[in-house]
Structure formats: structure tokens, C-alpha cells
Amino acid sequence: MSAVTATDRNAKATAGATEREPVLEIRDLSIVYSGDVKAVDHVDLSLAPGETVGLAGESGSGKSTLALGMCRLLRPPAVITSGSVIYRGSRVAAGGVELLTQSSKELRKLRWREISIVFQSAMNALNPVLRIRDQLGDVLDAHLNLSSEERHQRLEYLVDIVGIPRDRLRSYPHELSGGMRQRVMIAMALAVDPEVVVMDEPTTALDVVVQREILAQIVELQNELHFGILFITHDLSLLLEIADRIAVMYAGKLVEVGNAEQIHNQPAHPYTQGLLASFPSVHGARKELAGIPGTPPDLSALPPGCPFVPRCRFATDDCRGVDMNIRPVAGSEANHFTACPFVTFESSKSTTGEAPAAVAATSRRRT
């Protein structure tokens, strides 16, 4: 296994940033719980201005930990043990700000104004005893210096852009429907004009119809206001629709990074292939849903090498010696990375929505 060089890492870090510098650059981030549980293991991720990056993975994969940890919102016993998180928004000093070295006070100024979060369950994330206008308003008061007239106008603007009637400003969270509450969360996230919005499963708790509406709303708002989105979900099919680039995590490690077409047409990790095979396509012949056999791993007792080995149908003995740094996919474009060294694509032509047989080329059956 070739060691990943610094050049590789640099290339990887700026992958997908095209011409501009990434507004958010996470390098080699590791987060540990209670000393031996590696929830996030040396992850690199970057977000270009206005880009939508999807973070996919199952429960326990570390994606929420990553998102909250990079903003330093995690609580003990979580500790960040390596890496850097550099934010390069247009309002901060040139060269960017290293979030991991900021004090609580400095972080407080950056929070929400630069990076905001839409939480999964709006019912839980909204303060039950405050009216909507107070919850939207206190973040305005904390970060902006508005006159009361401007403040009022801003509140009305915020509920307008997410499609909530203005009289709902006087309501309490429990008086709103689920969909409306999630819209409030989005309005709140956009309240002070952030450059990055982290969305942690924003539509998972909603029914399908409302899901569609909310997602459409999010896309529309992004086109208008040009903020970047880090979209976290277990639903890969969703990301294929709305994300520019997708990163797949398993057991705290990145296993694949690529843009939506690459992930869909040339999934370069057995886990990604498994995820793709887990949801049915509306077109084409009926096929049996494969799913991924086995259960998610115990993060305190990970085997050496690739953590996916117990569930991977292509696993070999060599897999135990894999170092999990991601590397460019052989046979694919330069900005497509995978952690599985055995994947090669014979050609760059896409196959029909079936799980590609590309991996068979250089693997040997496990003895």
C-alpha cells in the first residue's frame, strides 16, 4: 500500500474547489469519545462557496459528530484529537480562521453568523416557551445591530422567504405543524446571512410530501442567497439529486468522495455500492433489493485495516492491512477518491443503475 503523500493530501483537500478557495476546509479531523472510541478518524472535507456537499452514512458512522465537532459544539466526553478546521468566509480575516484554536468568546461571534445549523428535529430544537419571533429575534440581537424597525422588517422577510404566514411569528412552537416548524428552523439558520449552513437530516422526520416541499425550498433559497450547504443524511438517493459532491462515511472514516455522477455511476467502494443497491430504481426491470448484510461495527473494538471487512463481499486478507487514507480512484477522474485500494474501473463508461462489477478486476475471494 502506498503511503499517502503530502501532495496527495493537498490535492485532495482542494479537490472540488475548482477556482475558488474552499470556504470551509476540514483537514485530518479526529474526534474521540472517552479515550478509545474513535467517532471521527482523520477525515478531510472541504466545501467551496455556494457548493452543496453531501455527507452520507448510516447511524453511528460519525457524520453528525463531524458536523458538530467542526463547530466545536460537542460536549464531554468528546475531544478533538487531531486536525484543523479553517473557515475562509468573506467577513473574516484574509487567510481564514482556525476554528480549533478559537476561544469560546471568539467562537460565539463566528457561530451562526458564519456557520449555522438546521437540526433534525425542529420540535426538539425550538425552545418550547418562546414565541417564534423571539427565537428568530434573539439571534438577530446577538449578531447584528438593527434598529427596531429594521429588526421587524428582517423578521417578516425571514418568514416570507420560507413560506410561513406572518401571523405565525406570535405562535409557540407547539402550535405549528411539523413542516412549518422545519421551515422556521431554516429561516432561523438564514437569519444572519451565513456562508455555510449545516443541515443535519433536516427532512428525515417529515412525511414524504412535506419533505419534497422543504427540499425544493432549500434549493431555491440557496440559488438566491448563495450559501454553501453541508447536507448530512443517511439517504444517498436524496444526495444524488441535490448535492454537487458527496462524501461517504463508515465507522468514522471517509470511504469515498466524489461528485454526484461519479458516485452514482462509478461507486468506488463496496459500502457505497451497497448503499446504492439498497434503494430501488423507479425505472428498469424489477430486481431484488440487496441491502448490506451485517450490523454496524462497535467503534471501540475496530479491527485493524478496513472496518467494512465483516460486511464486504469482496473482502480479502489484504484488507486488514489497508490504511484508510483515501486515494484517487484508478480509472476515474482526478477528483474522485476512495479508501478501497482494490477498486479499478475498466472504463469510464457508466453502467445501468446496477452495482458495477468493476471491483472484481483485482480482488481475490476471501479464503
Next chain:
Amino acid sequence: MRFIARRLGFYVIAGWFALTLNFLIPRALPGNAVESMMAKYPNLPPSAIAVLDKDFGVTCHAHLVDGLRQLSCSNGGQGSLLQQYFVYLGHMLHLNFGLSVDFYPTTVASTLHTTLPWTLGLVGTATILSFIIGTGLGILAGWRRGGRFDQAMPGFSFLQAMPYFFLAELLLLLLANTWHLFPASGGSTLGTTAGFNWPFINSVLDHSVLPAFTIIITSMAGWMLQMRNVMITTIGEDYVLAAQAKGLSTRRIMFTYAARNAILPNIAGFALAIGFVVAGAIVMEIVFSYPGVGYQVLAAVTSDDIPTMQGIFLAISFAVLLACLLADVVYVIADPRTRTRAAY
């Protein structure tokens, strides 16, 4: 509002239940209450005995005839149990609690009239103060995990477990008898006349410091521990994390997001706590010889003055129900979710 109406209905039922219980106990339990009182007070005039008979539903008295115990019963005149019940309820509505045996012929109502204000004033104020202080400290203790307050928690639990009067006796010993900082007993200094004059008010305040202090210290621990636990749970809620993510000031997060929600179970738990407050107050008054209802209870127990005991029970019950109702009103104001839901 429906919430309050429902609670009010409950309190009315509870009050009725207390009245009924009060009515039934002398009749349900073994022993002839009137006879034991007659034994203690041989000089009770027959008219008093007749009243007591009515109050307790006693129809038979034992006499010694030729060395043998015989019962002579008066028939009629009392009516059936149900009739007695309605007579009793009528008395209650007129606040006629009967005659005090110990201080015959004073009515129980008038003795209560002198003692109740002392108790309500002292215990009421001290309870509110201990709630505020305890809750406030609980907020601080729950906010800083592992901080000094948090580590002192087991120490506070010791305070909570101590019998109230033990602490009272200690304080009495130290502050009153040894160091003579505060008066050792009584509600006001002898020689002052009651009324809105400064010497009287001053002496009242002087005499109430130690008792109030005792109440505050012992009941404060309970509020503090409960608030701390709820605070810790509340801080684990998503909306507090969201508040932190929003970059709000510490003060706003601690008070408007965390404490404002954490205090709700405490207010709801007020009713449960009142029972202990009452018990503590009674005992504390005895230790400090404070002229309130608690002290009256001791006198009543010593002299088996059951009508007074009953009057005190009813008075305390209604005071407690009123306090609970007030707590409910505060709860409705504090938790907007109760205003739309019918049930709580």
C-alpha cells in the same frame, strides 16, 4: 383557562374529601373520644359534653353502676349518619369548628384566628424565599458540571435528610442561647402591643429570623437538588445546543433557554413538597415556641383537645390547597403549552 378550571374543580373535591375525612375519623376509629376528654377534664359542663357528642356522633356514655360498667344511650337527637353529615357541613360553612376543650369555652375558630396569621406569615414567606434561593442555586449547580456547587451536592443532601428540629435546636443553642444574637422563643417581645407600630414590627422581625432561617436552610436543599437534576437534563436538550450554536450570550442560554424550561417541573412539584413543608413548620414552631399553628398542635396533643386538632387539620388543608392553586396559576403563566392543551 380550562386547565385552571380543571384544577379548581380538583381542589374543591379534595377540600370536600378533607372535610368528609374529618367527619368520619372520630366515628370510624375505635374508642370514645368524648369519654377520654371527659376523663381529662372532669369539670366539663353537660352542655359542653352535649356539643361534643354531636360533633363526634357519640350517643352512649359509660357509667359505673354498682361497680359495673353500664352504657346509657340517648336515642334519637343525633339523627342518622347522613343527617349528622349535613349538620356538620353546615357548621363548616359557617366556620364553626366547635369548642376548644383545652381553652373552654373559646371556640376553635377564634384560637385559630390568633395563631394562623403567625404561621402563614412566617412559613409562607420562608417557603417562598427558600424556593427562590434553592432554585437559583440549583440553576448554578446544574450549569457548571463539576464545579464547586456540583461537588457540594452530597453535603446538601445531608441537610435535606436531617430532621428539621435538630438543626433548629442547634441554631437555637448557638445563636440564641450561647451567643444571644436572636431571641430564643416567642413571636414578639413581651410588652409590645400588637399593631402597626415600629417596636412591635421590629420585635416580630427579630423573632422570626431564626425560625425562618431554619425553614429556609432545610427546605432549600430539596429545591436545589431537584432543580439541579432537571437543569442537567434540560441542558441535554436540543434547543439548548441550538442556542449555543446560535452564538447567544451565556446569560440568555442559561436563563431563557435552560432555566426557563427546567423550572417547570419544580413548580409542578410544589404540591408534593408542601406536605414536608407543613411537617417541618409544625415542628419548628414547637422548638422556637413560636405562637403559630404548630405550637397550637403541641398543646392540643398534650391535652387531647381533638376539636382543636381537627380545626388545625382543616385550616392547614385549605391553606395547602390554596397554595397549590396559586402554584398552578404560576405554572399556566410559565408554560404556554398548557394554554392550548385541555389536559396537563
Next chain:
Amino acid sequence: MTPAMAEAADLVLVRAGRRGFVRNMPTKAKVGVGVLLLFVLLAIFGPLLATQNPSAATSIVENSRNIALAPTLHHLFGTDTFGRDVLSEWLFSLRGTVVLGLLTATIASILTVGVGVTAGFLGGIADEGLGLVMNIFIVLPALPLLIIVLTFLPNSGVVTIALVLALLGWSWGARVIRAQTLTLRGRDFVAAARENGERTWRLVVFEVLPNEVSLIAANFVGTFLYAVLTSVALAFLGVTPISTWTLGTMLYWAQNANAYIVGYWWMYVPPGIAVALLGTSLVLINFGLDELGNPRLRGSVGRKMLGGGRARGGAWRPTDATPVEILEPSA
């Protein structure tokens, strides 16, 4: 941990394995249990060590020589104003109080679980009715009522007192059990068991009750505490018969003898401390049970950090940022 972090943290930590029940019990609870066991042992064997039986008729002449002595070698806790050995009184009183507490807690727990589970399980009108009864008993002040009832029963033994205490103290626990039963009833595993045709009583005993054990235990401990404190208060008032020796009885005699004013501290300090310690042990046990049931309350001081050391500067506020401890430099 917030629900938003549950996905990452709780699942991860739960999967990391349950690390043992006893090892997880917080220190506070262990101390509480230890002290309580000590008291139980004293309650069982203590009176055997006593030199006198305070309830027995003793020689007045003999005692009159020993009135109100401060602690000596012969009388480790001194004597009271009747010349009786205070240590003996103390040992017998401990037994009395512990027995009373246990008895009350047992009776009350039976009532609490019975009524609470029934109310929670049956629902509907039965639940409303029982709920009403529960609330009434919670709200009515127990002590004045106890005073009246016990005045009518002047020669009551320990069992009677325990019964009366239990009848007035069962309700607050029943409310909690009822709430928990309601929640459990709505859960899937109960519906599944029902679908399987499991009979109701089996459902209750084998599916519902095991999930409420910590609540029942906490309730038992709490009632024990209530019984101890209330019985002490009642004895102090002189309501309970002085023939039964409890710690409150000792305090009653102390108050009677004006021990506080005259300075016979050995008459009231031992029983007072005993009550305080017994009570504290119960409160600590309840702390532990609280933390078992609600993991968020655990571990307020010192967390296991990397390399096994303790966290620096233990205190943590919710507004603190995630700590960063870079171990090795990144490439």
C-alpha cells in the same frame, strides 16, 4: 449529549459494551448503601449489645444514682434524666426506627405498585378515578391527619403506625409509577406481546414491571426516608406511644427534659446524628438510582481522558467549546 448527538455518541457508546452494573454505580450510591447496611446490622444485632432494655421495668433506686451523667466508660453515651443508659436506648431506638421504616416502605410499595400499575394499565375512567384519589392523598397534609388518627389509637404498636404512615404516603410514588406504566403500555413490545396472546397479568409481571424496577426501588427508598422523618416528628410531638422506642422517642425525652437548654447534649446528639446519617444514606442511594436511570446525570467530576488521566479543571459549562487536545501533529 443531545438527541442530535445521540446518533453518533449514544449508539457508539452503547455498542461499546455495557461495562458492568456494579462498576457503574456511582460512589455516592455505594456510600449510601454501605451506611444503610451498617444501620441494618445495628438494628438486628445492636440491642444484643445493649446493657439495658429501656422498655423493661428497671430499678428506680439503681437508676436514681445515675441521673443525667455525661458519657463515661461505663455509660458510653451517658445517661438520661431517669438514669437510664443512653447507648442502650439508642441501640433499641435504631432497631425501632429501621423496622418502622422498612415496614412502612414495604406496605406503601405494595400499594404504590398495585395502584400505579393498575391505573396506568387500565386507563380510561379507572385511571381517572384512581388518579383523583392519588392526587387527593398527595395534596392533603399528612402530619396533621396523622396526629388526629394516632390520637385515636393511643396504644398502637409498630405495625399500626407503619400501616397509617403507609396509607398516607403511598400516593406520590403511585403517580410516578402510573406515568411510567402509561408510557410503557404504549410501547411496541407490549403491543407485540398482546398480539401474541399473552395474558394481561403475565404481561404486567414479566414485561412491564422489570422496566420499572429502578422506579420502584427509588420509591421504596424515598418512602423509607419519609417514614423515618415523619415517625421522628410524631414521636417528638408525643403522639406515638412512648412504649415503642424509636429515635424520635429519644428526642421527645430530650425535649421534655429541656436537654437543649440545660446542656445535656448526649441525649439529643446521638439520635439526631443517627437520623441524619440514616436519612443521608437513603438520599445518596436515591442519587445513585437517579443516575442509573438518567445517564446524563452521571460523572459530574472527572472524565476518563486520553491517556487515562483525569480531565483538567473538572468544571464544564454548556457554553464551553469542545476541547481540543492534539496528540500527534498531522501530516
